[in-house]
Amino acid sequence: MLFTTPLLDKPAPGWKHDLPGPNESPSNEPYPPVLSNxxxxxxxxxxxxxxxxxxxxxVGVWMVPFIFLLSLGFPATLVAFAVKEHSAPPTSLVLVAFFGLITALWLGIYFWRMDVAPPRDEPIRFNRFRRKxxxxxxxxDGLRPFSRTAWGV
Incomplete structure (x- = not known):
């Protein structure tokens, strides 16, 4: 039997229902489940x-192609500048394009790995005999997306 009001005058935080009293027989009606799964x-x-x-x-698998297309935009900017000005682009533009390309490639690989590498379930196991x-x-490890030892269980 579920109570609509708590037996205590000041219920505990998160109160859902009261347990049966000491002289009451336990009911077969299921209480709200404690575990969601x-x-x-x-x-x-x-x-x-x-x-x-x-x-x-x-989501990461769908973001990666757009990030790789973005990474191709940086060298395309250099080529467009060289064609328009008929000269080599300035060193600062080359450095910005290079670091933009490296960053976009790193982000693409990181997002791909974050979506594909982790397991679907990371269980918690309670061992009764070992009491562990x-x-x-x-x-x-986001700084080492290519490492096999930096990603694992």
């Missing part, structure tokens, strides 16, 4: 709960 695995040895860190996937909690956490 069912566990991945339940056994006598361990309990594994799902934990998704990335809610939206696939295992948290699988994917780590990433």
């Amino acid at each position: 069912p566990p991945n695995y339940v056994d006598d040895v361990y309990l594994e709960l799902a934990r998704a860190t990335m809610r939206v996937r696939g 909690v295992y948290v699988y956490r994917f780590y990433r």
Whole structure:
């Protein structure tokens, strides 16, 4: 039986319902679920709960072609300047175009890797026999998008 008002005069923060009293028999009616998702695995040895860190996937894959097209815009600016002025572009414009190209390529690779490399599920495992909690956490290093050791579980 769910109560509409708490038994305590000042309910605890986040109060949803009261537990049955000591002389009441437990009801078979399910209370609101504590876990939003069912566990991945339940056994006598361990309990594994799902934990998704990335809610939206696939956005980076669609952004990468536009970023690579943007990266091609920097050398195209140099070529357009050279054709229009009939001379070599100034060194400052070459440096800006070079760093813009490098930055756009790095961002494209980083967004691609952020979308494709992480696992869909990073579970939390409670081991009863060893009395340990295992948290699988994917780590990433944005400064080294090409490294195999800087990205992993």
